């Protein structure tokens with residue numbers, strides 16, 4: 149793409165959520181608060197480190213599905229590693245920006261609209277790597293979504309999510325002396341304010357759920373992943389990852 153075309157796209161498609169870099173000094177300025185922009189450095193570093201560990205130094209030819217790709221920030225990063233990337237999102241307005249970002253970056257990525265809730269049927273295939281970043285805590289039926297994500301994952305899925313504080317204990321189960329332990333909790337979150345305001349990051353319904361770390365691991369196992377692990381953030385991680393309020397989790401088929 150020519151410089152003037154990129155400048156025009158940056159201007160016309162804003163406001164932007166990410167700091168996309170196109171070279172030649174061309175970049176987008178994210179509309180999110182400056183102190184939050186760093187979150188993407190941490191997430192990208194953690195994704196790249198997990199990818200390098202799993203696929204080695206060459207991810208050339210690896211197939212990748214970016215689920216809830218937004219403006220394609222992570223899709224483009226994976227394409228730069230030589231992966232064949234397909235990316236999907238529920239919002240056409242996000243996909244329009246993602247298509248521009250990919251083209252301006254010289255990345256060959258196919259984008260399509262869809263919902264996580266119907267992923268398995270829509271895709272009809274598996275991918276070596278699936279990215280499920282920043283989406284789980286925006287959906288109202290996390291188990292349905294994780295089953296769908298599992299169905300399209302051939303080898304490894306990277307999940308990034310907000311988590312709520314762990315709640316442990318046990319509940320009575322049919323009689324006072326019969327009990328069952330909790331396997332973690334799901335918090336119910338009201339996102340109707342953002343949803344009704346047309347926010348581009350929410351789920352497709354105003355109700356969201358947020359898992360505790362143990363609930364996340366338990367749900368991943370129930371969804372068909374044989375092993376899953378919450379990854380250790382780097383020493384300079386964004387404050388939420390450093391404090392364990394957001395996690396990056398790797399899950400294997």
Ligand SMILES: C[S@@+](CC[C@H](N)C(=O)[O-])C[C@H]1O[C@@H](n2cnc3c(N)ncnc32)[C@H](O)[C@@H]1O
Nearest residue numbers: 216218237238239263264281282349350351352
């Ligand atoms: C918070 S953003 C995260 C974007 C990106 N994956 C990241 O980690 O930076 C959530 C994205 O998921 C999309 N999304 C939310 N619910 C979805 C659903 N049920 N199916 C598909 N996409 C969804 C939104 O449109 C938005 O682009």
